[in-house]
Amino acid sequence: MAAGLTHPNGRAAVLVLSQGGLETGRRAAALLDAELLLQAGRVEAPADSPATAFSETAETLRALFLAGRPVVGVCAAGILVRCLAPLLADKRAEPPVLALAEDGSAVVPLLGGHHGANALARRLAEALEGTAAVTTAGDLRLGVALDAPPPGWCLANPRDAKGVMARLLAGEPVRLDGAAPWLSALPQAPDAGLVLRTTERAEAGDAATLVYHPPVLALGVGCERGCPPEELRALVRDSLAEAGLAEAAVAGVFSLDLKADETAVQALAAGLAVPARFFEAAALEAETPRLATPSDLVYAEVGCHGVAEGAALAAAGPEGRLVLAKRKGARATCAVALASAPLETARIGRARGALHVVGIGPGQEAWRTPEASRLVAEADDLVGYGLYLDLLGPLAAGKLRHDYALGEEEARVRAALTLAAEGRTVALVCSGDAGIYAMATLVFELLERGGEPAWGRVAVTVTPGISALQAAAARAGAPLGHDFCTISLSDLLTPWPAIERRLRAAAEGDFVVAFYNPVSRRRTWQLARARELLLERRPPDTPVILASNLGRPAEALRLRRLAELDPAEVDMLTVVLVGSSESRVVRRGDGLGVEGAWIYTPRGYAAKAEKEAG
Numbered sequence: 005m006a007a008g009l010t011h012p013n014g015r016a017a018v019l020v021l022s023q024g025g026l027e028t029g030r031r032a033a034a035l036l037d038a039e040l041l042l043q044a045g046r047v048e049a050p051a052d053s054p055a056t057a058f059s060e061t062a063e064t065l066r067a068l069f070l071a072g073r074p075v076v077g078v079c080a081a082g083i084l085v086r087c088l089a090p091l092l093a094d095k096r097a098e099p100p101v102l103a104l105a106e107d108g109s110a111v112v113p114l115l116g117g118h119h120g121a122n123a124l125a126r127r128l129a130e131a132l133e134g135t136a137a138v139t140t141a142g143d144l145r146l147g148v149a150l151d152a153p154p155p156g157w158c159l160a161n162p163r164d165a166k167g168v169m170a171r172l173l174a175g176e177p178v179r180l181d182g183a184a185p186w187l188s189a190l191p192q193a194p195d196a197g198l199v200l201r202t203t204e205r206a207e208a209g210d211a212a213t214l215v216y217h218p219p220v221l222a223l224g225v226g227c228e229r230g231c232p233p234e235e236l237r238a239l240v241r242d243s244l245a246e247a248g249l250a251e252a253a254v255a256g257v258f259s260l261d262l263k264a265d266e267t268a269v270q271a272l273a274a275g276l277a278v279p280a281r282f283f284e285a286a287a288l289e290a291e292t293p294r295l296a297t298p299s300d301l302v303y304a305e306v307g308c309h310g311v312a313e314g315a316a317l318a319a320a321g322p323e324g325r326l327v328l329a330k331r332k333g334a335r336a337t338c339a340v341a342l343a344s345a346p347l348e349t350a351r352i353g354r355a356r357g358a359l360h361v362v363g364i365g366p367g368q369e370a371w372r373t374p375e376a377s378r379l380v381a382e383a384d385d386l387v388g389y390g391l392y393l394d395l396l397g398p399l400a401a402g403k404l405r406h407d408y409a410l411g412e413e414e415a416r417v418r419a420a421l422t423l424a425a426e427g428r429t430v431a432l433v434c435s436g437d438a439g440i441y442a443m444a445t446l447v448f449e450l451l452e453r454g455g456e457p458a459w460g461r462v463a464v465t466v467t468p469g470i471s472a473l474q475a476a477a478a479r480a481g482a483p484l485g486h487d488f489c490t491i492s493l494s495d496l497l498t499p500w501p502a503i504e505r506r507l508r509a510a511a512e513g514d515f516v517v518a519f520y521n522p523v524s525r526r527r528t529w530q531l532a533r534a535r536e537l538l539l540e541r542r543p544p545d546t547p548v549i550l551a552s553n554l555g556r557p558a559e560a561l562r563l564r565r566l567a568e569l570d571p572a573e574v575d576m577l578t579v580v581l582v583g584s585s586e587s588r589v590v591r592r593g594d595g596l597g598v599e600g601a602w603i604y605t606p607r608g609y610a611a612k613a614e615k616e617a618g
Contacts, residue, residue, distance in 0.1 A: 224316030363469025366555025
């Protein structure tokens with residue numbers, strides 16, 4: 005793909021929804037070096053072109069959009085609009101989305117016009133001998149949008165852009181002050197009244213002067229453990245102001261890797277809306293000859309003669325230079341280096357590293373939370389049981405997969421933590437809810453044990469998912485309407501006597517019970533024993549729901565009486581819900597629910613109403 009037409013979050017995708025658009029889609033994918041995605045059942049995959057099949061159009065489009073990948077849909081524009089409309093919020097963050105006619109005659113940039121969509125449309129139209137329906141005035145006539153500078157750049161006075169653009173469209177030339185190749189095609193004159201200035205200095209601009217700040221300042225920081233975030237932020241703000249440097253020209257916050265989990269450093273980067281990147285001590289020590297204030301004391305503590313200055317210079321590169329030597333506060337330091345060209349922070353040092361422990365529910369997109377989809381989309385690596393990763397469908401496309409078998413839980417968590425400690429963003433994928441008999445518990449257990457020192461600097465996020473017990477209850481009616489508990493019948497990690505104590509307590513307390521891990525190839529008697537214990541305290545006709553493969557094509561729900569519960573009907577993909585003595589079965593004629601019945605456990609509203617009425 006031509007430079008400037010890719011989005012930071014990944015490779016473009018060309019979606020073909022009908023056989024008639026296949027040839028155009030193939031040509032577009034080849035031209036853009038894009039992934040070709042074909043709708044299963046409607047488009048026959050060609051033998052000579054690699055392609056990925058998808059079944060759900062809306063789910064696939066939303067997954068690609070959330071991942072930030074450019075999308076070319078060989079389909080009607082309305083399809084793309086209807087599928088993506090619920091996700092539209094910030095035009096500054098959206099990737100390019102284009103509609104391409106089946107015959108290639110028209111290309112319509114729908115979204116992300118200022119992020120490459122207009123240029124992409126023109127390139128496709130030229131190659132396919134079609135028409136690019138570009139409607140953005142600035143792009144259409146001048147080839148540039150003054151209020152949408154390249155990623156990392158900042159316009160200091162955006163309110164003045166509309167007036168300057170109007171004067172340009174009326175035929176006035178401009179004078180470029182500073183290096184800005186993306187503006188070089190504009191009509192220019194050395195004495196022009198309109199000025200487009202590029203500078204790292206703090207300037208405001210006016211109605212005739214647009215001031216652009218390129219990402220050329222590398223902000224190096226250091227601080228003591230537990231430094232208050234406001235102290236570091238104040239030190240940086242005051243230091244930049246005294247030096248006359250623009251905060252908007254800061255490309256990133258840089259420091260020693262030991263500070264990757266420091267709240268003050270992360271808060272500073274978030275406040276400046278720039279990445280935080282980190283270096284090993286050896287990389288900072290290599291900058292010692294260029295330091296303005298080397299310190300033997302700092303070397304003795306962390307292995308390099310300067311953290312703030314060293315990090316700033318390492319980030320700015322060999323041609324960079326210090327423009328603000330180390331400034332010191334009570335518990336923090338900062339320094340600034342000026343790079344010779346805009347910095348690509350994603351290629352500098354490494355990120356803190358993040359581990360997202362994600363519950364994807366039963367697997368289908370409709371039952372997956374938007375946050376879970378977003379965290380998976382952000383990940384570089386996916387770690388999990390192979391079946392769960394397969395359930396992600398197109399959301400997993402283009403990511404590094406690390407598949408593990410059942411029983412390899414600790415191995416997959418260790419791998420996820422190690423990858424994250426290397427500065428990668430990792431999604432540890434679980435079915436159901438990540439914190440209910442899943443991997444979140446093991447993550448924190450391994451962190452508590454100590455493990456690798458670098459694991460402690462990883463940012464951990466746990467996001468909830470729809471659990472099997474919730475899904476089963478929703479399909480069956482409302483069996484969890486009153487107090488309930490969950491019990492795993494697996495004695496691989498919990499001794500059976502402990503499980504049996506919990507079973508007796510659940511029976512005594514008359515809880516609705518959800519059984520996880522009810523049987524396996526080697527464990528066949530535990531469910532029968534659980535049935536015996538519950539029958540000691542509740543009626544034989546207590547309703548039992550057997551729910552298998554919830555939310556998946558093979559979904560099946562069966563209704564049984566507790567006395568008739570047969571473990572032979574149950575497998576590891578089944579969750580068993582056993583009602584309390586109060587649970588009720590409501591028979592219906594519409595066939596809905598479980599075998600034509602709804603199951604619910606009353607909470608006492610009717611009894612309360614009767615009491616109040618009496």
